[in-house]
Amino acid sequence: MSGxxxxxxxxxxxxxxxxxxLYGAELVFYYKTMLLLSRARAVTRSRRAxxxxxxxxxxxxxxxxxxLSTQAIFGEEMWIVNVNYPGGRTEYFAxxxxxxxxxxxxxxxxxxxxxxxxxxxxxxxxxxxxFRVVIIPCLLWIATLVFGxxxxxxxxxxxxxxxxxxxxxxxxxxxxxxICLNVLVTSFICGRIITQGRRMDKHFGSEIxxxxxxxxxxxxxxxxxxxxxxxxFLISFGLNSEISILFLSFYVMFTCVSPQMLILRVACGRxxxxxxxxxxxxxLGFSGPDNEGSRDGVTIRQPPTTIQLRNMGKANxxxxxxxxxxxxxxxxxxx
Numbered sequence: 001m002s003g004x005x006x007x008x009x010x011x012x013x014x015x016x017x018x019x020x021x022l023y024g025a026e027l028v029f030y031y032k033t034m035l036l037l038s039r040a041r042a043v044t045r046s047r048r049a050x051x052x053x054x055x056x057x058x059x060x061x062x063x064x065x066x067x068l069s070t071q072a073i074f075g076e077e078m079w080i081v082n083v084n085y086p087g088g089r090t091e092y093f094a095x096x097x098x099x100x101x102x103x104x105x106x107x108x109x110x111x112x113x114x115x116x117x118x119x120x121x122x123x124x125x126x127x128x129x130x131f132r133v134v135i136i137p138c139l140l141w142i143a144t145l146v147f148g149x150x151x152x153x154x155x156x157x158x159x160x161x162x163x164x165x166x167x168x169x170x171x172x173x174x175x176x177x178x179i180c181l182n183v184l185v186t187s188f189i190c191g192r193i194i195t196q197g198r199r200m201d202k203h204f205g206s207e208i209x210x211x212x213x214x215x216x217x218x219x220x221x222x223x224x225x226x227x228x229x230x231x232x233f234l235i236s237f238g239l240n241s242e243i244s245i246l247f248l249s250f251y252v253m254f255t256c257v258s259p260q261m262l263i264l265r266v267a268c269g270r271x272x273x274x275x276x277x278x279x280x281x282x283x284l285g286f287s288g289p290d291n292e293g294s295r296d297g298v299t300i301r302q303p304p305t306t307i308q309l310r311n312m313g314k315a316n317x318x319x320x321x322x323x324x325x326x327x328x329x330x331x332x333x334x335x
């Protein structure tokens with residue numbers, strides 16, 4: 001695709017509209033996340049992790065704002081400011097596709113993708129608690145870094161075109177690597193959540209397992225919308241379709257929104273950590289939002305973001321009112 005035909009322009013317009021909608025959702029998620037993290041920072045010792053998530057969220061918001069702004073400005077320049085441009089909108093697109101702010105938007109989206117994939121790899125390690133699982137994803141991440149730099153360079157040079165020529169060829173490789181990484185890590189996380197969720201439901205019932213192994217957990221923990229939109233974009237981009245610009249908008253926006261939803265889930269105390277689903281010992285501890293309750297003699301306290309599952313064998317609630325303690329035969333189930 002070398003020009004901006006009617007289908008491309010319609011797709012670009014619709015993409016910008018959805019950008020605005022998803023940006024509004026991102027602002028809500030960001031505000032809620034920062035509110036919860038600020039409260040947690042005042043009462044917890046894990047300030048380093050909280051500071052990291054606050055910085056990550058803020059950096060993501062800044063980068064997605066840059067991308068959104070550059071897309072909106074390019075549309076305004078093409079359709080309104082230069083409405084009488086010689087040769088029309090198609091010619092304006094061909095002459096200005098490598099304008100400096102478009103290159104800045106591309107760079108912002110690449111940095112955002114690297115950040116989001118880095119967080120996704122980290123979450124995969126947390127879910128599996130095994131560094132061997134993330135060796136291949138880490139190698140793919142390094143490859144996307146290299147091709148991301150090349151893509152940014154070749155789209156920014158004079159006469160560079162994101163949708164045609166060498167920049168487009170490099171872009172296909174870059175996005176293929178990035179989305180292959182997404183699919184791989186998402187599959188690892190989904191497989192782990194489904195497997196552990198079934199075991200949890202079998203031994204403790206659906207009421208407990210739904211918190212960490214529900215459909216929402218599957219979608220958010222695995223960043224499923226991010227991966228699916230990436231696959232749709234890669235297919236359309238590889239086919240040189242003008243509609244690829246629409247899927248690009250979805251892909252870049254979910255590069256920000258999906259990690260933000262995951263961080264919000266962490267802040268709410270519903271995300272996986274290294275203790276979720278482990279099978280050692282004989283205690284059960286819950287955590288989540290700032291509340292405390294008691295059910296069937298089990299006290300549930302919920303300030304930190306941890307859940308430690310121990311002994312997924314037969315367990316009976318102790319009747320002495322102990323905090324989150326279970327007693328029973330120390331049956332162990334192989335991981």
